[in-house]
Structure formats: structure tokens, C-alpha cells
Amino acid sequence: MVDHTHQDIDAATGTPTTGHEWDGIKELNTPLPRWWLWLFYACIVWAFGYWIFYPAIPLPGGHTPGILGWTSRGAVNADVQDLVRQRAEFVSKIEKASLQEISADPKLAEFARAYGRSAFGNNCAPCHGSGGQGAVGYPNLAGDRWLWGGSLDQIAATITHGARSGDPEGHDPTGAAGMPAWSKMGLSSQQIEEVAAYVASLVNPTNADVSAGQKIFAENCAACHGENAKGNAEMGAPDLTSKSKWLYGSDKATIVETVANGRAGQMPAWGAKLDPATIKSLAIFVHSLGGGK
């Protein structure tokens, strides 16, 4: 750095220069205070501390663990446990309270919605969509058309036991009561076309004569969907007069397909996987999406 043979000393300050020069501007060689150097050594000593206290040196088959036993997974677990502790007060309240009590308490309901929202994102959103908007074959939870009922208790029951899930307490556990394939149950293609035209007219009224379809409906479909086609939540039979978006579509071609081949959507039973407070919170959250009754 310093040109020892030709020491250049700045006249104004009496300080030697480094010998570097840019367009006549020279750099003074002002020494740093020695404590800076000591600080630097202290930092190096400090750095050795990491080798001793934290996982550091990779070895065949592992690494030095460090005497603190710190791991990044352990740190995450500690954070999660911390969060669980913070939430414990509200979570235990939710465990004890009924769904109606929770929704009547604004602060508790607010917590349940937030708690339910995150559980929804983790477990439900893949099928029902991030905001519960659903998709073809997966119900829209923000609407008012509910296959298995949209009250708080009905929603909680459906989440816990599922539908056609094999859970004996769930809806239609064996799948025997789903929408049958009427093409194999004695309805001809002609009859299926006629009943589909009738069902389509329930939502989109038409001047065409649908009386033949209405007759077929009364004989075959009304047992589950009801005389007035309003559906039955006990059987998971949808309301066919609803102007809300249908699960598979309300155009005639889709109805023909549904009648001919049947439908039997499934919902898993979450009771074994999620704890009661989470299921209650999910019910509160889903109910708050707007679909609840």
C-alpha cells in the first residue's frame, strides 16, 4: 500500500499518502485506530463460538451438533408450540362452547373464523377453492344450495363424518343412495331426454310441452327430490328449482348425462384427522362464507 521508497507527504496536513493518485487527487494514508483491529479479532473469536455452540462441521454420516443442541426443526417446533400456547385460551373456549354459543360471541366467532380459515386453506381449499367457491363436482360453500344441509350443526356433521366416506355415521356411508344411473334402471334415452327437458325448465321456464318429462319425474325422481323438486338434505338430493349454480351444471346436456349415468360425489370424514376445536372453527368459518342457513 505504502510506497516505502518514495514517501509522499501531503503538504497541507503532514499526512503521508497511499501513493494512489486520480487526476491529481491523492488518498491520505490515515491509520485506523487500533481498537478497530481488536474488534475484528473479537469478531473472529466470536465466530469460533458458533462452531462450538451450533451445528457446524459436516462429517461423514452427519455433522457436529453443537453443545446447545439447536436445530432449525426444533426452532420451528418451538415457534409452533408458542403459537399453540398463545391460542390455548380461545381454543379451549371453543372446545367447551356449542356452535351457537360461539357464533353469538363476536370476539370468539372472530377467532373461530380466523382459526377455521387457516384450517380450510390447509384441508378444504384443494377441492372447494380458496374462498369456498367450489368447482364442477365440488359444492360452492358460499351459495345457499346445500346437499346435506347448511345449518351450523349440519355443516359440522358433514365435516366430521363426510359423505359416502365409509364412516357409518356419515351421509350415505355405503354410497347406495347416490344418484343412480337411470339408463341402467329402465329409462330409455327418449325418456331421459324428456325428464331432462322438464328438469331444465324448472330453472329456465320454456313454452315447450314438458308434461311427459314431468310424469317420468313424478314416477322416478320425486322419491328423493320431492314432488316439488325442492330436494331433500336427508338424502343429499339437491334442490332442482334453485337458480344458484348447480354442482355439475344446469344446462340440458349436463342434466341428460347426470340422469343417464348417475352421480355420487364423495366428501371424506375429517373427524379422525382434525380435532374438535378445528372442526367447530371450520363449521363457523364455512357458515360465515355466506352459504349457511
Added chain:
Amino acid sequence: MTLSVEKTPKARHPLPEPEESDALYEARKQIYPQSVSGTFRNIKWGLLVGGMLLYYFLPFVRWDRGPDQPGQAVLIDLANGRFYFFGIAIWPQEVYYITGLLILAAFTLFLMNALAGRVWCGYLCPQTVWTDLYLLIERWTQGERRERMKKAGLPWTPRTLAEAGAKHALWLLVAWWTGGAWVLYFADAPTLVKQLATFDAPAQAYIWIGIFTATTYVLAGFAREQVCLYMCPWPRIQAALTDEWALNVTYRVDRGEPRGSFKKARLLREAGQPAGDCVDCNQCVVVCPTGVDIRNGLDMGCIQCGLCIDACDSVMTRIGRPKGLIGYDTDLNVDRRAQGLAALKPRVFRARTIAYMVLILGVAAAMGYSLATRHTLGVDVMHDRNPIYVALSDGSLRNGYTIRALNKTGSARDFKLTLDGLPRGQLEVLGRKSSGALDVRVEADQTLELRVMVTTPPDATPPQSTPIKFVLTDPKTGEQASRADFFKGP
């Protein structure tokens, strides 16, 4: 520290030996500032006492905000996200008030700098104030400059050991009190003091007290002028903000030179020859807390505390010469005097200072207005994204919103939530239907999240997007807050 801007060409310091200057690092030159008395010293004592009283006792000032609300006038409540300053409670989303405060502080610093250079450094900077206090303790325990220098060169004796022990004990006490006062700004002060005394305080309190005790002890006791010379960025920034009109502590070269002993000067004057007022007594150097010789001109190491002015004035008084050989002066006048021109009066109002004043007043006025007219209630609206709208079974259209109502006062309030812009829209909060206003009760200093549905009947076919407004009203005071959003359809 040799980057001085101006120096008399005939430097009085001998040039450093080349061997010495080759070193990449230099040993610290210990400074033993001598005590001094005078106008600027008194101003500094006043600011020290005032500033410390403010710092140590402000957390104990009480302020009534209502039941279940913190009763501390100045409180940074990190756990609950509130900053209290007397009658003002700042919420996290209002952090721009803090930004405004920082902008005001910055411009005030710039203005001070434009008027009188490093006033901040010399009089108000905590580093200067605490170092002053530590030097006072050092003087009490180990004696004046001369004694301290003498003791430093001698082996330890029981007496000097006891003095040094007393000094460090007092230093640590001050440091501990400094750190202790710091944490009191973050929790209820009287409660925390009790907890600290009974060792019931949270661990963070002890950790922060420890950190601030250590930094105070090290920075004010040991680092001292090294902080100003090597750590602090302000002297560098300050140098870029100053101009020739700013007052700086300066040595009147025209009056002082040629310097010489009092006796020699008298003889010269008797002989009718020119003699300077500077008697080369070195008092200005020995009182300097950063070890600067002000007679060499403006120096980056000079924090402009004015102590050399006091030292020189007392010497001038004693030898019967006029005061002010060292004094506050502008660079412009330093130049003019060198050319034999008359000095100009310092100008307070010039383009730079007026610009700073306008900015300070503007920011302060904007903040004051905003604080005076700010709402004590608020409403935030978030429209559902998925689905944007829902067609219901009977053909009506519904939009979902998440609304947060804010109550920034110390007591619970009953608000009314209404909808503007959608005459046939029905407002619903979790089962409570209403075509008019919805009652919303928000507890003191709280927010409440509401799931709100807006529905239009089947026979109304609103356009794809209708601008609407949610209005939150306090019927008692008539105070309102509103938030615009949209009602979406197919």
C-alpha cells in the same frame, strides 16, 4: 484525524515520523479533558440536567385515558401495538405519524446545522451528554486533568485503586439507571419498577437493561471521542450540509497571531511591533473533549461544544485582553478577516434556512391538522375474491365482504353500519338482516371483524359493477368514517 479543511500553512505540529506513519493502525491517544467554567459550560450543564430529568422521569408522568387503558403519558406498547403520547394514541397503521416526527427531527437538525454547525454534537447528543457526566464522575473520584495524567503513569497504590474502583462503580450505576429508564418506556413504569425490584419482571426487561448498561458504560466511559471520530456518520453528513454562513467555533487568526508568551507580547507591543493575543497557554487544547487544537482551523474532530471558548475567555479576562479570541464565527468571516475585510453579521434568514423553516412548518402543520381532524373510529372493507358474487336459489345476487370496524377511544361505542349507493341492497351481518342500519358494538381501543353480506332481490339486475360505500357512524357524536367498494354481478 488530519482531514482538516483549513490550516495555517506553517503547521505547528511537527510532521509525523515516516516510520510511525507507515503503521496501518495507530494506538489511541488518551485524552484527559480539564474542567472549565463559563457561559457555554453553564449552557451545557443546564441541557445535561434538563435532558436527563426528562429522560429518567418522563415514564413516570401519568395520563388518564379511562378504565382498563394504560395510564402512562408516554408509552410504547409493543405487545398491543400502540404508541401513546399524552392525548394521542397511535395505531400501527398510523405509523406515518412516526415518519412525520422523524422528518421533522431531520429538518430541525439540518436547520440547527445551517445556523450554528454541530450544535447537536456539542450540546444535545447523548454521547456528549453522557460522556460529560462520566467525566464529572472521573474528576470527582480521580481528580483534575493533571492528577489523572500523573496517576496514569504511576503504578497502582491502594488509594488510586480505590479511586478507580469508585469511579467504575459510579459509572456502572449511571449506566444501569440509563438502561433501566429505557425499558420503562415500554411498560407501565411504576409496575415494572416494582417487578424489577422483586425480580418478577419479564426476562426481556433484564436483557435490555443489561444491553443498555453495557453500551452506556463502554461508550461514555471508554469509547468517548472515538465514537465521534470513527463511528458516527453525522460529522460526514454534516460536512455536506454546511455552508459559509453557518456559525462554527473558530480561532481568530488575525487577532491571535503571532502568538507568544504574555511577557514577550508586552515587550513587542512596547516596541511598537505587532503581537498576537494568543499567549499559547494551551488551555483551549486541554479542555477539549476530542483533543482538537482549534487554532489549526476547522477540524472534523471538533464537536463544537464551545468549551475552548470558555477556557480562552477566562484567560483573556485574566491578562486584560478582549474576550472572543475563540468564538462562534462563520467561514465567510474567517475568509474576510484573512483578507483584512470587516466581518459581517451572521444572517439567520437566507435561502437555505428559510427553505428548512418552510419545510418544518409545512410538515408540522400537516401533521397537526391530520392529528386534530383524525377519526376516532374507522372502517376497512375487503371484498370476497372467490367467489366475487353468488347467485342464490331464488335468483337474488349476493356479495360477501369482510369489514373491520375500529374504535380508537378508551370506551366501548355503539356504531351504525349503513350502505350507500345500492338502494335495493340488503345488508346482513351473520344472520342479522336489515335494509337500514346495522348495530355494531366495538369495545374500547379494539377492532371488530364482521362478515357482511349484501344481497339484491331477484328482480333487480344491477350492472356488472356498482360503486357502493360502507358508512360507519357514531350516532352520539355524528362522527363518520366510510370506505368505498363495489357490488359485483355477472
